[in-house]
Amino acid sequence: MSEYEFVLSSGEKIPIVITTRRGLRNITLRPKTRPVREIHISKPWLTPTAAALRFLEQKRRWCERVFDNAPQKVHIKPGDEIEFLGWRVTVQHDASRRGNNFVVCDDDGIAVLTVGGGADMFERRVRDFIRTQFLVAVKQMIRTAPRELWPQRVAIRDTTSRWGSCSTSGTMSFSWRLAFAPRDVMRYVVMHELAHQVHMDHSPAFWQTVSQLYGFGVERAKRWLNVHGAELHKYF
Secondary structure, three states: OOOEEEEOOOOOEEEEEEEEEOOOOOOEEEEEOOOOOEEEEEEEOOOOHHHHHHHHHHOHHHHHHHHHHOOOOEOOOOOOEEEEOOEEEEEEEOOOOOOOEEEEOOOOOEEEEEEOOOHHHHHHHHHHHHHHHHHHHHHHHHOOOOHHHOOOEEEEEOOOOOOEEEOOOOEEEEEHHHHHOOHHHHHHHHHHHHHOOOOOOOOHHHHHHHHHHHOOOHHHHHHHHHHHHHHHHOEO
């Protein structure tokens, strides 16, 4: 438990993490809303902790606004319906099962996911299933692009600041939370990273390559992610 807390007007207590850095001239604040809700304060070596906390209080209205606008975590329970990878899925629990059972009920993407194990593992098993299926879907999307753009390795991450990345070592990484986005938005991120195999920048030539790989609707997918991206972190 953090030694300090910032109490919102709603009564929610946000842990405060204070670090001291040599060479820093000013106090800096960084509210984090995912994967956990915290406030990180960096302060110069000689600045008292009390001064850092007073500075945070001076920025109260801004901090309140950041946390008020951030999506709250939603816990998934048996019987809930969630959407991922283009399916509308009812999640169920069967403690007698050792594995999972996933059944697509019709052509409209209605499905049922039944997970086994103890009740305390329910959310974790649902999450792990979605992560596994997301990786399969990403690899399928990659294979629709020219083979010379395929990465040597595909990895999934739980990043908070970027949806994908492409390293010079040949590894392409994606945030598995894209599973909760429409499939065309997922595909936009995949094509975005594949375009970096040609242009390791965001030049006009890069964006032209993204458009060529994605086709019609790329701007719509990009705009959706800019507007709704934060919502993809509401589960787990």
